[in-house]
Amino acid sequence: MAANVRVLVLRAAGINCDAETVFAWEQAGADVDLLHINRVMERPQRLRDYGALTIPGGFSYGDDIAAGKVLANQLVHHLGEELRRFVNDGKLVLGTCNGFQVLVKAGLLPGGAGNGDWRGRVTIAFNEQGRFEDRWVYLRAEVSHSPWLDPGEMVRFPIAHAEGRFVADSDETLARLRTEDLVALCYVDAEGNPGAFPVNPNGSDDHIAGLTDPTGRVLGLMPHPERNIHPRHDPLGRGPSGRRIFDRAVAFLRAS
Amino acid sequence: MNLWWVEVRPRRPQWDAHGAAVLAQMRSLGLHCVERVASARLFVIEGSLAAADVERAAVELLADPVAEEYVYGGADAPRGRADHIAVEVHLKPGVMDPVARSVKLGLADMGLRVDAVRTARRYDIVGLGSLEQLEFAAWRVLANDCIENAYLTGFGRHDDTPLAAPTPPQANQQVRCVSLSDLHENALQRLSREGHLFLSPDEMQTIRSHFRSLGREPTDLELETLAQTWSEHCVHKTLKSRIVYRGDPMPDASNPQHRSSAPVEIEYANLLADTIARATHTLNLDWCLSVFKDNAGVIAFDDEYGIAFKVETHNHPSAIEPYGGAATGVGGCVRDVIGCGLGAKPIANTDVFCLAPSDWPMERLPRNVLHPVAILRGVVAGVRDYGNRMGIPTINGALAFDGRYLGNPLVYVGCLGLIPRGLIRKQAHPGDRILLVGGCTGRDGLHGATFSSAELTETHADEFAHAVQIGDPITEKKMLDCILQARDHADGCLYSAITDCGAGGLSSAVGEMGSEIGARVQLETVPLKYAGLRYDEIWISEAQERMVLAVPPANVEKLLAVFAAEDVEATVIGEFTDDNTLTVAYRGEVVGELKMEFLHHGLPQQTRVAEWFPPDEPQRVPPQPIQPGDVKRVLIKRLTALNTTSKEWVIRQYDHEVQGGSVVTPLVGRGDGPSDAAVLRPRLDSDRGIAVGCGLCPELADVDPYWMAVAAVDEALRNVVCVGGDPSRTAILDNFCWPKCEDPRTLGALVRACQGAHDAAVAYGLPFISGKDSLNNEFAMSAEEAARCGLPQKLAIPPTLLISAVSIIEDVRRCITAAAKPDASESQFYYIGHCGSHWDEVSLADRLKVHRVIHRLIADGVLTAAHDVGSDGIAVALAEMAIGGHCGISVVEPEKDAQCRLFESQAGGYIVQVPHHKSSDLVHACLDEMLFELVGMIAPEWGFHVTLSDGSVESIPPDELEAAWKKGMFK
Incomplete structure (x- = not known):
């Protein structure tokens, strides 16, 4: 058996889903460190100690300016080089909710370490209904090559956000995301079909709930997998499908 | 020094969610003419920047590359278009601006150092017809006068918008003494009112004698300190006063039908100690770990942890500025939990709002009173933003509507925390340093404690603007993160005591912590938001x-x-001493020196007279059976009533799942039906849980506050029992909101409520662990204004007692909800309880048997759903269960007891769902002890069919049923 899988969960002012994210990783068998962004910015090489990085949900820096913007700005300006190296080394990155917003705004999604030419093409904007929404949703995995997800699998997680509406600048961009296999998850109904609100809970373009980078190893999604890892988490009792995400990641890192 | 502005706006109108929300709000307040509102964010940046730097800031930091576009310019460049109707909203000097702070940080991360950043908002409005409408939109929807300035453009008006940093006024620091010794009674009272001290003549005279005996006059700071510490808000002097009660005797809860009408006189040496606190001491339960003495009460959760619970009110601030009032209410209550023992970790929030009906006509709104819809939107947003941003799930609450809450809405906020059992005690020692942590100090929130201890009037919005403030949950979250690290430090807890800096600020916090020893503070060391504070x-x-x-x-x-x-x-900022004196110095000069003994024990205890006689009792008429054919109309009417209809609009805005421990949340089942209570697992590694619920019955205040209190305790208990809570491990909290108690009848109502709460707590074995009261909840207006609005000149709230309950659950895997379970084939629905809508018809001992039976049936896995029945009656409860489960129920009106009709209001009781093969367990458990009636069967298809006792059948189409309940408070 390979050495223990070490996971870094990042904390910053306003990040607030860190404890349950750490717990989810631990349940999957990982050794987890929870570190404040200040400690990582002091010595960015710390990232090299870990096989996976998670940016949990919350309201980093109050979501001032825009959701995830200030933390994304810190990643870009203080950790940019180390993050590129991290991804290129075959490691995993997960951003949930605010973490997803951070990854998109830092350019790591959907472009990955190279960032590609996605700047100005996709973003995450205010929910169509103009307010925070807490709701359980069904999701279908779209990506064919990500260590995090099985193609076509259905999972059920809650969303809890005000700014979770995935927006692309054009239909060409949406088509390109599909062609390049960068759409990780879509909002669907219990039967697996896309639909209007509340199936698509925030008005996201093409029902997109999550993205991956071209390697499939960087995953970001608005819903919260760490909130469905216990049999009593899902109010309708459809099972703790969030566990699969973390279990698979640990298995992937053990094998690599 | 350069000054730049950057304006950022959505690239497409459909991406302008904020503009759309503002538009909806304008229309809901009667501005139907408005066609479109375009919102923009404005950043004002001061510093040595070149145009290229500003461009880079806009591109990389301030504007979203897809969804937004930007323009920027120097101080003199014109903003917006001169021909537009527009409003620009800027914060007043000194009001906290967290976004500006983040922008400064973001610019620094990019290598751009600037001196100052400010933010503002701009709205371009299409469709307004007059300056009057523009002003209405600006001040009723867009800006709040307490904290913001609005600059208007249009209809001939063109306000000059100052961009330069406003300078807060600089104070004169000369020490001021207040001459009390030669003031006569009237002058003393004037000083008390005009200085916003709100002390009684007795109290002012006590202070005057104290300083006469010292041979000097008090400084302004000393007088302020006494006013804060002695305020109703801080010391609860009414509830702790000696009270002589005359009037109707208290009912005998063990035998309520035994009634005597001869008036009695009862003396309470200290109302609170003799009722609420006495119940806890009588019960003397070993799982109560800390009661009444700390910022929150604590009960045992398991061998390692305790659960802290605190509920507060923030009524007056929320009446004036709903968003800030509710948000800072949450923030303060959360700090009470963080400041409980040596620090509890907040794990859940609760909220209860009492408002005037949301369809209150605009033309009947008194001057300076916000419309209930504006209040509701504001307080929901405040609770939402504080709880969600701190990462605390808001899991339970209630809404009650009554016209008497118009001028004085009630906003209750609660917080629960998890605390290691070894950290419940705290004690500051002489020599300990006094550390102030968290935010900086500004001129915001002066006189909050005294302000909340007075009645509201038409002029309060102007007079007390300084008492209102805006919360900053991220600063509180950062502080919490550090406090927990200091608490759990490798070298042991680094501090010996902790408390919240709430009402009264440092004066209350330091004064309280050092009350047994003494403290010395150097005020010049306190970090300030801006210079110039006195x-x-x-x-x-x-x-x-x-x-x-x-x-x-x-x-x-x-x-x-x-x-x-x-x-x-x-x-x-100072240190604790052993001289039993509170010494406050500023730049080397002593500006206040108070003996702790006088500060904390000098307040004269009041003696007050209370009386209560029952209102002329209407003849109790036997309930009338519902007319055949009228079922649908009555049911739909009740489901759409404000007090019953779905609160989904509120609930969805709260995060119920953050922290990962939620088990039962406020909307249950496939159809999002109502839940009676919430359940969560405070420890992720355990299946042990807590249930949280509440009871609130202001509609009974006019009948008898004694039974109102009993009913609220019973409802709170029913709610937690419905999901699996254990009546023998349930603790409760009391929050009294009352009108002015100077009127002996109002005080009499308070006495009866306290006595009822005591009797119910003792009978049920539910200890009170914490509580709070808010008195003076009245709104006073001029005679003309009252006549114009068709209201009394003094609009007093109905006496309102909120009971909050927390109950331990051994194993959350046994928890059930109120949603009917469609998969339990051939299951049946029973009403279990006692029949009748009057609380005085059944003894509390008999009622307790019902609560215990329901708990046992749930713990044994007999039931698949349970729901509380209240004043809406059995049929409405069944309809809610059907809506939640999205499944059909065939309802049958029981024949044998005429009292127990489907549409009669019930004084407590439960509807339970039991699978057919387990119904004998239910019958066996209830037999001979209580009433149990079969009231329905699961139907094969989603629908609601009602068979009355006369045999007539009426089916209500499920979509109509659901639509009625989901109509909500407003649309």
Whole structure:
């Protein structure tokens, strides 16, 4: 058996889903460190100690300016080089909710370490209904090559956000995301079909709930997998499908 | 020095969610003419920047590359278009602007150093017809006069918008003494009112004699300190007063039908100690770990942890500025939990709002009173933003509507925390340093404690603007993160005591912590938001997100390092002493010196007279059976009533699942039906849980406050029992909101409610662990204004008692909800309880048997759903269960007891769902002890069919049923 899988969960002012994210990783068998962004910015090489990085949900820096913007700005300006190296080394990155917003705004999604030419093409904007929404949703995995997800699998997680509406600048961009296999998850109904609100809970373009980078190893999604890892988490009792995400990641890192 | 502005706006109108929300709000307040609102964010940046730097800031930081576009310019460049109707909203000087702080940080991360940043909002409005409408839109929807300035353009008006940094006024620091010794009674009272001290003539005279005996006059700071510490808000002097009660005798809860009408006289040496606190002491339960003496009550959760629970009110601030009032209410209550023992970790929030009906006509709104819809939107947003941003799930609450809440809405906020059992005690020691941590101190929130201890009037919005403030949950979250690290430090807890800096600011926090020893504070060391505060403003400011720690000298450096590592302010501002004196100095000069003995024990106990006689009792008429054919109409009417209809619009805006421990949340089943209570697992590694619920029955206040209190306790207990809570491990909290108690009848109502709460708590075995009262909940207006609105000149709220309950659940896997379970084939629905709508018809001992039976049936896995029945009756409860489960129920009106009809209001009781093969267990458990009636069967298809006792059948189409209930408070 390979050495223990070490996971870094990042904390910053306003990040607030860190404890349950750490717990989810631990349940999957990982050794987890929870570190404040200040400690990582002091010595960015710390990232090299870990096989996976998670940016949990919350309201980093109050979501001032825009959701995830200030933390994304810190990643870009203080950790940019180390993050590129991290991804290129075959490691995993997960951003949930605010973490997803951070990854998109830092350019790591959907472009990955190279960032590609996605700047100005996709973003995450205010929910169509103009307010925070807490709701359980069904999701279908779209990506064919990500260590995090099985193609076509259905999972059920809650969303809890005000700014979770995935927006692309054009239909060409949406088509390109599909062609390049960068759409990780879509909002669907219990039967697996896309639909209007509340199936698509925030008005996201093409029902997109999550993205991956071209390697499939960087995953970001608005819903919260760490909130469905216990049999009593899902109010309708459809099972703790969030566990699969973390279990698979640990298995992937053990094998690599 | 350069000054630049950057304006950022959505690239497409459909991406302007904020503009759309504002538009909806304008229309809901009657501005139907408005066609479109375009919103924009404005950043004002001061610093040595070149145009290229500003362009880069806009592109990389301020504007979203897809969804937004930007323009920028120098101080003189015109903004917006001169031909537009527009409003620009800027914060007033000194009001906290967290976004500006983040922009400054973001610019620094990009290598751009600037001197100052400010933010503002701009709205371009299409469709307004007059300056009057523009002003209405600006002041009723877009800006709040307490904290913001609005600059209007249009209809001939063109306000000049100043961009330069406003300078807060600089104070004269000369020490002021107040001459009390030669003031006569009238002058003393005038000083009390005009100085916003709100002390009674008795109290003013006690202070005058004290300083006469010292041979000097008090400083302004000393007088302020006494007013804060002696305020109703801080010391609860009414509830602690000696009260002589005359009037109707108290019912005998063990035998309520035994009634005597001869008036009695009862004396309470201390109302609170003789009722609420006495119940807890009588019960003397070993799982109550800390009651009444700390910021929150604590009960045992398991061998390692306790659960802390606190509920507060923030009524007056929320009446004036709903968003800030509710948000800072949440923030303060959360700090009470953080400041409980040596620090509890907040795990859940609760909220209860009492408002005037949301369809209140605009033309009947008194001057300076916000419309209930505006209040509801504001307080929901405030609770939402504070709880969600701090990462605390808001899991339980209630809404009650009554026209008498119009001028004085009630906003209750609660917080639960998890605390290691070894950290429940705290004690500051002489020599410990006083550390102030968290936010900086500003001129915000002066006189909050005294302000909330007076009645509201038409002029309050102007007079008390300074009492209102805006919360900053991220600062509180950062502070919490550091406090928990200092608490759980490898060297042991780094501090010996902690408390919240809430009402009364430093004066209350330091005064309280050092009450047994003494304290000395150097005010010039307090970190300020801006220069120019007077020493007494620093001392009593209620600036949010601050806490005070007592730290042994050896730990100070370690503690400061914990806070510095995460950019959180922490400053030594003084030390605790052994001279039993509170000494306050500013720049070397003593500006206040008060004996702790006088500060904390000098308040004269009041003696007051209370009376209560029952209103002329209407003849109790036997319930009338519902007419055949009328079922649908009555049912739909009740489901759409404001007090019953779905609260989904509120609930969805709260995060119920953050922290990962939620088991039962407020909307249950496939159809999002109502839940009676919430359940969560405070420890992720355990299936042990807590249920949280509440009871609130203001509609009974007019009948008898004694039974109102009993009913509220019973409802709170029913709610937690419905999901699996254990009546023998349930603790409760009391929050009284009352009109002015100067009127002996109002005080009499309070006495009866206290007695009823005591009797119910003792009979049920539910200890009170914490409580709070808010008196003077009245709105006074001029005679003309009252006549214009068709209201009494003094609009007093109905006496309102909120009971909150927390119950331990052995194993959350046994929990059930109120949603009917469609998969339990051939299951049946029973009503279990006692029949009748009057609380005085059944003894509390008999009612307790029902609660216990339901708990046992759930713990044994007999039931698949349970729901509380209230004043809406059995049919409405069944309809809610059907809506939640999205499944059909065939309802049958029981024949044998005429009292128990489907549409009669019930004084307590449950509807339970039981699978057919387990119904004998249910019958066996209830037999001979209580009433149990079969009232329905699961139907094969989603629908609602009602068979009345006369045999007539009526089916209500499920979509109509659902639509009625989901209509909501407003659309």
